[in-house]
Amino acid sequence: MGISIVRMDAARPRLLALLLALVSFVVLVGAQGCGERDASGAAQSGAAVTSATTVARRAGAQATATPPAPSPTVAARDQQAPRRGDGLPTIPFAQLPPQARETIGLIERGGPFPYDRDGVIFGNRERLLPAQPNGYYREYTVITPGSPDRGARRIVAGREGELYYTDDHYESFKRVIR
Secondary structure, eight states, X not given: OHHHHHHHHHHHHHHHHHHHHHHHHHHHXXXXXXXXXXXXXXXXXXXXXXXXXXXXXXXXXXXXXXOOOOOXXXXXXXXXXXXXXXXXXXXXXXXXXXXXXXXXXXXXXXXXXXXXXXTEEEOOTTOOXXXXXXXXXXXXXXXXXXXSSSOSOEEEEEXXXXXXXESSTTSOOEEXXX
């Protein structure tokens, strides 16, 4: 029993350093995956990369921080779409699927909406939409024919009337142009 306690005490600093490196890496990957940005819109990953690498090297490990690659289909589609001042691709109202146009009509009339979750606050955790205070955006389901559930398509409406369409459950957005 005494020997295992001594071994644990000797290994504790290394285990703590590895645990710190793991936590730093998880925080780093989470920040890059969610698009953490400062007020100027610049990515905030440099300090996290340095600290994760430093902690890992002290622990005798190597930290690698590679951000996830964007989906090829999303990247290709977004390169072809026109963009406005906020950097988001745009889509004319007339080019939306008919169900999305119907959802926008329901939003403008104040309902009734087909799902209980329609009209709930959209938190913008992905940080793909322009930064606004919590509660600024609301989300609404765009019915997907043949889907057994709500599907992936949504309209997100801003308090000032701006509308955004996503067909991939918040991986990307297009600003709706009227």
